[in-house]
Amino acid sequence: MEKKIIKLNSAIISAASVVGKKEHEGPLGQLFDMHDEEDRFGQKTWERAEAEMQRLSANTALSKCKMTEKDIDFMFAGDLINQCTSSAYGLLEYNVPFFGLYGACSTAVEGLILSSVMTSYSVCERCLSVTSSHNCSAERQFRTPLEYGAQRTPTAQWTVTGAGAFVTENADGKNAEGKARIVEAMPGISVEKGIKDAGNMGAAMAPAALDTLMRYLDESGKTPSDFDLIVTGDLGYEGNSILCDLMRAEGVDPCDRVNDCGMMIFSRDTQDTHSGGSGCACSAVVLASYLLPKLESGEIKDMLIMGTGALMSPDSIKQGLGIPGIAHLIRIKGA
């Protein structure tokens, strides 16, 4: 077996998060850079609102590190909407070479891996990676328009309305001091275990998260207790519980290290999201607003984050196919 861990040396020198009303009302609400009380961001359509969040998050990430588009060599971006138009339109005003990605909800980490490859190996100086999701655009995309009032099952997750943007450069660079560093990556392999319920994404993605995590632990010789935190993107309560069960079945104790951004972003007591948050933005905004500051302050010294994605479409569900999951992993060290 080939070595699959990519050695990286990239610093996240700036990050920004933009969210909607429900996310702002959640337990992390005060940490996000920007929110909109109507989830519309001044736009006429939900798709335009999502694109606008990408633009705003990119702008904010650049402002925070006192940079402009001229300082960025390449952008990586993707989202959940058909033909990734939130990214294409949201970042259209930037005069920067653009690599479009599709990794479903794993896109934030996929973008960070490719950005970090570019900066770690000095292919370029600096990258911007952006991703987004919007509850209203995603629900009509993947399930039914919200106006239909469809009842949600207990395993269903709530697509996060938000966008996250990250500026990366080589960790030996001049802006890297005091910043979190991406030191390793383990890209994900698609795994499909027969789950066909678009209302249970957690179950579809948990086996992929297990696959990536076990490959990483095997190759690195680490155990979960070597890290302060092992966090998945959006398995939610259902998927997180499945992942922990699967880990125990593999003889690995998840101890208290395993958590999920979809479980962090909404309150289970006061916000009715059933199995928790999901969407490309879920891991992006939790990382940008909540985890990165802890890494920069030294509260978190060493963590793994796995972007989890479900690679189905409405048509593949209608055509009776199972849902492939994927999980991209990066290891981030604190300042």
Next chain:
Amino acid sequence: MEKKIIKLNSAIISAASVVGKKEHEGPLGQLFDMHDEEDRFGQKTWERAEAEMQRLSANTALSKCKMTEKDIDFMFAGDLINQCTSSAYGLLEYNVPFFGLYGACSTAVEGLILSSVMTSYSVCERCLSVTSSHNCSAERQFRTPLEYGAQRTPTAQWTVTGAGAFVTENADGKNAEGKARIVEAMPGISVEKGIKDAGNMGAAMAPAALDTLMRYLDESGKTPSDFDLIVTGDLGYEGNSILCDLMRAEGVDPCDRVNDCGMMIFSRDTQDTHSGGSGCACSAVVLASYLLPKLESGEIKDMLIMGTGALMSPDSIKQGLGIPGIAHLIRIKGA
């Protein structure tokens, strides 16, 4: 202005093409590795047929260089269908880490750029990049189901049914002898000039091709006559004519070097495709079957290929937005 040309040193050690009936009947028909007389590849749906073409092209590319999935470190793939399911399902059986891309019809070159970065900078040993399009799945995706019998405008292009796969490794590697080498890349910037007609993709993409080409020529100090061929992915007759006009307006003579894969793949005299071929597969199968052998034989010594993509969706068209174009460029040298 930063330098944006990426220096690369990657060899395309194997390539494969799979096409449908119409492509097989075209002027390059005998060069493709595989075709299906019914465009179905034994599958029940057009979407499954497209995924199967990805699987077949990947398999064939690996067979040709006597390799298996174990020899591949990372896969890059994308397509035109919602949520890129042709790639997700087509490559699901491969136990290889997977980066999903969305670059519309520029995906073949986008995948080659990222694969080549990975191999040129020794991030890994070997990558596989795959892309596909299918006339029947793309038409019902972006325009109307074929059964409606909608009349096509003269500027409309014919989405190529096919898939192309490429295996890349470092050009100093043991399998690189006698193979074409990717030596430079200029990633594309999204450009939107107000074209709103989904039946005129060539006009939407031509300004992006001009932008990338001019940036490349400016930075490299080259002129079109320095290359044996400058080929775009799928501008078609309309877009090619616009590109040549735009080049002349910029004071650059396209001379006889500028051509387009969409103009090569179908016969204008005997196959009614109006403005020529398009789709992710267009540049992929023409490069894999027709151009690479000429590079390997030395008939072509130095060429530029630009994957051109239109980053709209059916919804963005209905919502009245213009169509952003993008063009990713690579320079390939012959053996």
